[in-house]
Amino acid sequence: MYTLGVFVLLSFTIFIFKFVYSNFWVPWRIQTHFQKQGITGPRYLPIIGNATDMRRMYMEAQAKTIPLTHDIICRVLPYIHQWSMEYGKMFVYWFGPKPRLTISDPVMIKEILTNTGGPFRKVGFTPVSKLLFGEGLVGLEDEQWVVHRRIANQAFTIDRVKGWLPEITLSVRNVLDKWEEMKEGMEEFEVDVHKQLRLLTADVISRTAFGSNFEEGKRIFNLQEQQMNHFLQAVSSVYIPGYRFLPTKMNRERDRLEKETRASIKALVESEKNRKERENSTNLLSLLLSSYKNQNGEIENLEVDEVVNECKTFYFAGMETTANLLTWALLLLAEHQEWQDRAREEVINVCGQKTPPTADNLTELKLVSIKSQ
Numbered sequence: 001m002y003t004l005g006v007f008v009l010l011s012f013t014i015f016i017f018k019f020v021y022s023n024f025w026v027p028w029r030i031q032t033h034f035q036k037q038g039i040t041g042p043r044y045l046p047i048i049g050n051a052t053d054m055r056r057m058y059m060e061a062q063a064k065t066i067p068l069t070h071d072i073i074c075r076v077l078p079y080i081h082q083w084s085m086e087y088g089k090m091f092v093y094w095f096g097p098k099p100r101l102t103i104s105d106p107v108m109i110k111e112i113l114t115n116t117g118g119p120f121r122k123v124g125f126t127p128v129s130k131l132l133f134g135e136g137l138v139g140l141e142d143e144q145w146v147v148h149r150r151i152a153n154q155a156f157t158i159d160r161v162k163g164w165l166p167e168i169t170l171s172v173r174n175v176l177d178k179w180e181e182m183k184e185g186m187e188e189f190e191v192d193v194h195k196q197l198r199l200l201t202a203d204v205i206s207r208t209a210f211g212s213n214f215e216e217g218k219r220i221f222n223l224q225e226q227q228m229n230h231f232l233q234a235v236s237s238v239y240i241p242g243y244r245f246l247p248t249k250m251n252r253e254r255d256r257l258e259k260e261t262r263a264s265i266k267a268l269v270e271s272e273k274n275r276k277e278r279e280n281s282t283n284l285l286s287l288l289l290s291s292y293k294n295q296n297g298e299i300e301n302l303e304v305d306e307v308v309n310e311c312k313t314f315y316f317a318g319m320e321t322t323a324n325l326l327t328w329a330l331l332l333l334a335e336h337q338e339w340q341d342r343a344r345e346e347v348i349n350v351c352g353q354k355t356p357p358t359a360d361n362l363t364e365l366k367l368v369s370i371k372s373q
């Protein structure tokens with residue numbers, strides 16, 4: 001009994017010590033360290049850091065109507081906008097007890113982004129945000145990243161991407177046909193372009209990633225979309241270790257989605273592995289399943305679980321980003337009609353009025369180009 005009492009007391013003391021150390025002592029030391037260099041920031045609150053302020057500012061910014069301007073920081077990162085005005089372009093703020101140093105000097109940014117493998121590591125994911133893409137390329141580092149990247153690179157050669165053009169044009173044609181149908185007989189019609197373009201990018205990624213299984217791919221993406229909502233909630237609130245194991249409604253739902261997503265992608269992986277005509281497959285899944293001979297002559301390939309992680313990554317890394325880019329481009333074209341006319345004229349001249357664009361056409365486009373002029 002005595003021994004047990006000592007053990008409990010010791011564990012409790014260690015816990016309290018660790019808690020005070022990481023939630024009070026370390027933040028205090030870091031703040032003092034930066035203050036000495038003239039770098040300040042919002043006041044650290046034990047355990048939660050600046051999470052409450054961040055969430056409040058985010059909600060306030062989202063509730064406002066959006067003016068048509070490129071000045072978007074005050075909406076997408078309102079706390080960075082507000083604090084940079086208050087504390088200058090370099091400041092420290094707190095994600096729970098973890099500090100974030102915000103910088104804006106391009107030379108410093110370049111140094112950090114190019115100094116790979118050095119002291120600047122990726123921001124760690126919490127176990128909840130890991131569920132989304134923390135275990136794929138976006139979250140990996142060092143040797144693991146190198147192996148995954150080598151294999152993923154095989155899938156993203158320019159010739160492979162060109163080979164996906166028929167699938168991409170098919171998806172775009174389907175959306176345009178749907179818009180034509182909606183327009184029929186109407187003088188005016190409204191469409192939520194962002195929503196439609198998210199469906200379009202999900203369709204494109206699903207076709208290029210899963211080939212003939214793209215309908216099942218879309219169902220999986222739908223599960224991930226639901227998971228995304230949980231993720232957004234997770235990143236905007238403080239991470240409390242162990243909280244995710246509590247059987248709350250949201251935790252149970254998140255676990256269910258994760259299990260179902262993994263099981264569904266695994267089933268697609270197995271079916272792809274067993275497909276006879278796989279040698280000629282150019283879908284992402286099949287390419288991720290192929291192996292790579294490294295410079296030492298060793299064969300590298302990804303485990304099924306790793307392929308599942310990359311499939312999840314491609315969806316999150318590719319869908320929202322591309323849909324946002326396209327939506328913004330359409331918005332700007334709508335605002336600057338003279339550029340819309342010039343862009344349309346160029347596309348029709350190069351690709352013709354009715355025929356779908358080819359890969360060669362794309363290189364001929366000068367105005368509608370991904371290269372900046």
Ligand code: HEM
Pocket residue numbers: 137138149205313314315317318319321322325
């Ligand atoms: C306009 C569209 C896109 C934008 C603006 C964009 C932006 C970015 C950025 C900024 C990163 C670096 C993230 C970091 O290192 O922290 C990144 C990485 C990545 N993106 Fe994209 N992306 C786009 C489209 C796509 C698409 C379509 C895919 C795949 C289907 C994709 C897959 C990835 C992957 C796998 C990574 C991690 C690469 C690595 O660490 O090796 N992205 N993207």
